Amino acid sequence: MKFIFLWLALINYELTAQPLSKPEQDVMATVKKQLPQTQAFLEEVVNINSGTLNLDGVRQVGKLMAAEFDKLGFKTEWVSLPDSLNRAGHLVATRQGTQGKKLFLIGHLDTVFEKSLPMDPFKRTTDSMAMGQGVIDDKGGDVVMLAALKALHTQKLLDNTSITVYLTGDEETGGTPGNPEGRRDFIERAKRCDIALGFETGLGKSLIVTAKRGATFWTLDVKARSGHSSKIFAEMGYGAVYEAVRIVNEFRRALGQEKNLTLNPGLFVGGALQYDDKSAEARVVGKGNIVAGSALVQGNLRFLTNVQKESAKARMREIVEKSLPLTKASISFTDLMPAMEPTAANEDLRKQLENVNLTLGLGPLVAVDPSIRGASDISYVAPYLSGLDGLGAPGKGEHSIEETVYTKELPQVIQRAALFIYRLTR
Numbered sequence: 001m002k003f004i005f006l007w008l009a010l011i012n013y014e015l016t017a018q019p020l021s022k023p024e025q026d027v028m029a030t031v032k033k034q035l036p037q038t039q040a041f042l043e044e045v046v047n048i049n050s051g052t053l054n055l056d057g058v059r060q061v062g063k064l065m066a067a068e069f070d071k072l073g074f075k076t077e078w079v080s081l082p083d084s085l086n087r088a089g090h091l092v093a094t095r096q097g098t099q100g101k102k103l104f105l106i107g108h109l110d111t112v113f114e115k116s117l118p119m120d121p122f123k124r125t126t127d128s129m130a131m132g133q134g135v136i137d138d139k140g141g142d143v144v145m146l147a148a149l150k151a152l153h154t155q156k157l158l159d160n161t162s163i164t165v166y167l168t169g170d171e172e173t174g175g176t177p178g179n180p181e182g183r184r185d186f187i188e189r190a191k192r193c194d195i196a197l198g199f200e201t202g203l204g205k206s207l208i209v210t211a212k213r214g215a216t217f218w219t220l221d222v223k224a225r226s227g228h229s230s231k232i233f234a235e236m237g238y239g240a241v242y243e244a245v246r247i248v249n250e251f252r253r254a255l256g257q258e259k260n261l262t263l264n265p266g267l268f269v270g271g272a273l274q275y276d277d278k279s280a281e282a283r284v285v286g287k288g289n290i291v292a293g294s295a296l297v298q299g300n301l302r303f304l305t306n307v308q309k310e311s312a313k314a315r316m317r318e319i320v321e322k323s324l325p326l327t328k329a330s331i332s333f334t335d336l337m338p339a340m341e342p343t344a345a346n347e348d349l350r351k352q353l354e355n356v357n358l359t360l361g362l363g364p365l366v367a368v369d370p371s372i373r374g375a376s377d378i379s380y381v382a383p384y385l386s387g388l389d390g391l392g393a394p395g396k397g398e399h400s401i402e403e404t405v406y407t408k409e410l411p412q413v414i415q416r417a418a419l420f421i422y423r424l425t426r
């Protein structure tokens with residue numbers, strides 16, 4: 001009986017999968033044929049250090065990428081940023097047409113590996129794995145995107161499509177707090193498109209990202225009367241440390257169990273203090289016989305929807321306001337990254353990509369738990385258009401010296417990206 005059910009389930013999958021048309025078959029074959037060039041190009045770009053602060057390295061990778069997109073008939077531009085930001089800038093490649101959906105494809109040129117770190121060149125470790133800096137995050141992703149577009153171009157199937165490729169030069173700096181300029185052009189161009197596809201590190205053929213949590217930074221400042229410790233709880237009030245402890249503990253009690261929400265105090269100091277924003281260092285002087293006059297707590301807040309974020313902020317403000325006697329606290333928030341919310345439109349895209357998966361015999365496609373992925377560039381544009389992320393190169397160990405790409409799965413994800421782009425742009 002079980003067998004029959006299983007068999008029926010398999011048939012069902014085959015029935016819902018749209019078969020490959022003749023032009024699609026040609027694209028799939030082209031991806032395979034171009035694979036040696038694709039792998040050689042990945043090796044070439046991985047071997048150029050492009051840590052976010054190595055501006056020359058980021059631009060050099062950008063130049064190589066631009067030359068490739070030029071060959072595919074894209075118009076390429078370099079978006080410079082003000083010198084004060086100390087960022088290399090971004091590469092944009094566009095083509096305009098009138099058919100199908102307008103796509104916004106996202107990758108990044110930089111890596112977490114700054115020039116000061118020891119660099120091992122690209123290395124094949126087994127017949128199905130290779131290691132190198134950015135080999136999946138995100139040079140692998142950029143190359144998956146490029147190879148998919150190249151196969152489509154070879155088959156003349158990019159004609160009359162509208163595609164914007166945006167490869168940022170500073171994705172790894174962890175958001176742009178107080179620096180909206182760094183993503184202004186990125187957001188403006190995305191708004192003119194219909195669908196965003198992020199080529200961040202892939203999770204293999206069976207998993208995709210339809211939602212990501214956003215992040216907000218918060219600072220709690222507490223002031224209190226300071227003086228002889230014998231008078232605490234009485235004429236000296238409660239001091240800044242008790243008040244900060246009360247607030248942080250109340251945060252945990254009120255919000256600690258909420259689904260998809262996390263709230264982490266990362267720095268907590270109290271006494272007589274000075275704080276240096278630039279180095280994130282606090283200088284504290286304090287003694288057991290002095291009531292602490294000030295306390296500072298900094299942390300972050302992660303949330304799945306912007307409604308959840310606002311309601312958490314409101315609860316936090318309420319808690320902060322209930323000051324203990326002779327203490328005064330204030331909290332401020334800096335939004336780092338909006339949430340990529342789990343919308344119906346994103347779910348619809350997942351279904352479309354699952355259909356592509358089934359066509360290619362790659363099996364079902366599941367949305368990953370949003371709490372396990374960090375924020376990335378797609379989050380900035382998620383409030384404006386539907387999208388998916390994690391279409392990039394599959395592997396493991398990103399942000400570590402073990403960063404590895406699964407080379408045997410590379411052709412599969414390139415074919416999948418090519419077929420998805422093809423179908424969306426008809």
Ligand SMILES: [Zn+2]
Pocket residue numbers: 108137138171200201376
């Ligand atoms: Zn990345």
